[in-house]
Amino acid sequence: MDSTIRIDPAELAALANELGDIAPILSTVYPPDVSACQSWGVTDALKDFALELEENRREVQESIQILADGVIKTADDFAEHDASLIANFNRILPELK
Amino acid sequence: MKVWTTENPGAGDMSVIETWKASVDGQSEACLKVIEKLRAISSSSTNHWEGKGGVAFVGAIARRIERLDLMSQACAKASAAASEYVGAVEIIREQTAECYARIERARSVIADSEEPVLEGFPSHGPNADHYEEVLQAVDELGLVAYRRHEADQIFMRDVLRQMSGRVRTERSEYETMDRDDRGQATDASKDLFLAFASGQAPRDIGITDGIIPVALADSGHMKNLRERLIRLLKGGDLDVGDQDGSTRSLSSDVLTLSADGSNVITGGRFGNTPETFFGSFEATYEVVKIEGGEATVTFTVTNDTTRQSFNRVPLVPFVEMPWAPGVNIGHDVLGGYEPIGETVVWTEKIEF
Numbered sequence: 001m002d003s004t005i006r007i008d009p010a011e012l013a014a015l016a017n018e019l020g021d022i023a024p025i026l027s028t029v030y031p032p033d034v035s036a037c038q039s040w041g042v043t044d045a046l047k048d049f050a051l052e053l054e055e056n057r058r059e060v061q062e063s064i065q066i067l068a069d070g071v072i073k074t075a076d077d078f079a080e081h082d083a084s085l086i087a088n089f090n091r092i093l094p095e096l097k
Numbered sequence: 098m099k100v101w102t103t104e105n106p107g108a109g110d111m112s113v114i115e116t117w118k119a120s121v122d123g124q125s126e127a128c129l130k131v132i133e134k135l136r137a138i139s140s141s142s143t144n145h146w147e148g149k150g151g152v153a154f155v156g157a158i159a160r161r162i163e164r165l166d167l168m169s170q171a172c173a174k175a176s177a178a179a180s181e182y183v184g185a186v187e188i189i190r191e192q193t194a195e196c197y198a199r200i201e202r203a204r205s206v207i208a209d210s211e212e213p214v215l216e217g218f219p220s221h222g223p224n225a226d227h228y229e230e231v232l233q234a235v236d237e238l239g240l241v242a243y244r245r246h247e248a249d250q251i252f253m254r255d256v257l258r259q260m261s262g263r264v265r266t267e268r269s270e271y272e273t274m275d276r277d278d279r280g281q282a283t284d285a286s287k288d289l290f291l292a293f294a295s296g297q298a299p300r301d302i303g304i305t306d307g308i309i310p311v312a313l314a315d316s317g318h319m320k321n322l323r324e325r326l327i328r329l330l331k332g333g334d335l336d337v338g339d340q341d342g343s344t345r346s347l348s349s350d351v352l353t354l355s356a357d358g359s360n361v362i363t364g365g366r367f368g369n370t371p372e373t374f375f376g377s378f379e380a381t382y383e384v385v386k387i388e389g390g391e392a393t394v395t396f397t398v399t400n401d402t403t404r405q406s407f408n409r410v411p412l413v414p415f416v417e418m419p420w421a422p423g424v425n426i427g428h429d430v431l432g433g434y435e436p437i438g439e440t441v442v443w444t445e446k447i448e449f
Contacts, residue, residue, distance in 0.1 A: 011145035015138055022134045042182075045253040045303045045440075046117055049175060052260045053124060056168050060161060064131075067157055074150060 012075035019068035103238070106245035107190030111183050118179035125172035128165045135162050171259035178255035185248040192241045199234035203227040249301045250399060250438055257303055257442040258383060258395050282312045286374040289439065293402050296433035303440050309371045310443040313398050316372035318345040322380055322396075323447065330392050330449040335384050342381030342397075345372075375400045375439070385444065395444045403436040404428055 101108040139158040142151060206227045285308050292298035304310060313319060322343055329335045378400040386393040404424055428434040 015142055015146075018134070018138055022131050042249050042253050042301065044299070045256045046114075048303065048305060049256050049260060050117075050120075053121070053168070053172070056164070057124070060164055060168070063161060064135075067154075067161070071154065 010075075010079075012071055012078065016068045016071035016075060019064055019071065022064065101242075101245055103242040105193065106238070106242040107186060107193045109186065111186060114179050114183050118176050118183075121172045121176045121179070125169045125176065128169035128172065132162050132165050132169070135165075175256050175259045178252055181255075182248060182252035185251075186245070189241055189245050189248065192244070193238065196234045196238040196241060199237075200231050203230040203234070246300060246436075246438065250440060253301055253303050254397050254399065254440050254442070257305055257440060258397060260305060260442065260444075282308045283370040285309050286370040289374060289402070289437075293435075293437050294433050296428070296435040298435070298437050300436070301438045301440065303442070305442050310441050312371040313375070313441055314396065314443055314445065316345075318343070318372070318378075319380060319396065319398075322382065323445075326382060326392075326394065326447060327449045330387070330447070335387070335392070337384050337387055340381060340383045342379060345375075345378050345380065374402075376406065390449055392447045392449060393444060394447055395442065398439075398441040400439045400441075401436060402439065404434045 135158050139155050139162075142154055142158075146154060204227075207224050210224055212223055289302070289309075292302070325343075326335070375398065378398050381397050381399075383395045383397075384392055385395055424434055
């Protein structure tokens with residue numbers, strides 16, 4: 001384990017929640033329908049751009065969600081680790097007395 | 098779908114473009130909002146998460162911020178292009194109305210005069226000036242239509258340039274293709290030719306994927322342009338956002354012409370068919386990113402395929418290709434061979 005590690009699992013869980021909350025912001029705007037545009041080439045360009053934008057948006061949104069899930073798991077792991085440390089300490093405490 | 102015509106070059110529903118722009122603006126703002134929140138999270142994470150995991154987390158956030166920033170910039174540039182386009186079409190509408198007003202005024206004068214209305218546009222008689230005015234207004238309308246064509250091309254190019262580069266190509270990609278792959282390039286060029294010959298094709302064709310960008314990226318002209326870029330990058334003479342380009346001209350290059358000629362004769366077996374089909378074209382580049390010894394560059398090739406360019410014999414003025422009579426009949430009788438414009442965009446990573 002990293003000797004300089006300093007983690008507050010509760011704060012980490014809060015971070016994960018924040019990340020999870022912001023990911024949907026990107027999905028509030030959808031590419032518009034440009035099927036009624038007035039020039040063939042322009043219509044295609046706008047459609048292509050909107051599709052690529054949507055593809056990028058989805059990838060970033062998913063990656064933020066994956067990051068949030070990862071942070072939640074990390075927070076859980078550390079919380080479990082802390083509980084295990086406390087249990088171990090409680091177990092050896094009588095022996096120290 | 099309503100498409101503008103030479104009689105009405107200002108046609109089109111600009112509210113569609115405005116809606117598209119508003120949506121793209123909204124996406125740009127959403128990206129900036131998320132960036133702001135990610136920065137705050139990254140900053141606060143260092144207070145309660147240190148060590149390798151914390152550092153990795155900050156790095157992961159930074160990569161997402163970088164991507165969102167690119168998305169936001171792309172949206173902002175595409176939105177600005179949309180504003181310019183709407184403005185250009187507005188001017189085109191005013192110019193179209195002015196042309197028709199000029200025609201109508203001259204017609205009224207001719208109709209109201211005591212002189213008999215003559216066939217055609219005679220250059221003599223008391224109303225000669227008014228007939229001339231009609232002719233000039235019709236000519237002007239043709240110019241306005243060309244301006245619309247240009248506005249479409251510019252808007253399309255600017256929007257396509259913002260795409261993050263689904264087409265990535267290596268310089269030697271086309272050369273290493275087997276015969277079947279080259280056949281695809283020939284087929285794609287034939288498709289473009291048939292679209293042109295049918296007269297039913299879109300006036301502006303945007304191409305961002307498939308074999309044509311790959312073949313053009315590997316053309317001799319683009320190799321020369323890329324070499325020039327690499328020299329400038331090595332010399333530190335290029336920055337992000339810099340743009341330049343060059344023209345591939347048949348009229349001034351005998352070697353290019355003979356290479357194209359042999360390619361036509363052999364049905365595309367030994368040459369680069371899309372390059373031959375495009376003939377003379379404009380190639381521009383824009384530096385998108387420079388990192389270490391690698392630059393991300395977006396290339397744009399624009400070309401107009403017209404009956405005149407298709408028929409002319411390069412280097413020999415006033416002489417037409419043997420197929421010219423058939424092409425002219427196809428145009429006059431069947432309505433084919435209407436001009437088309439092609440815009441091909443791709444992005445490359447260039448090491449220097």
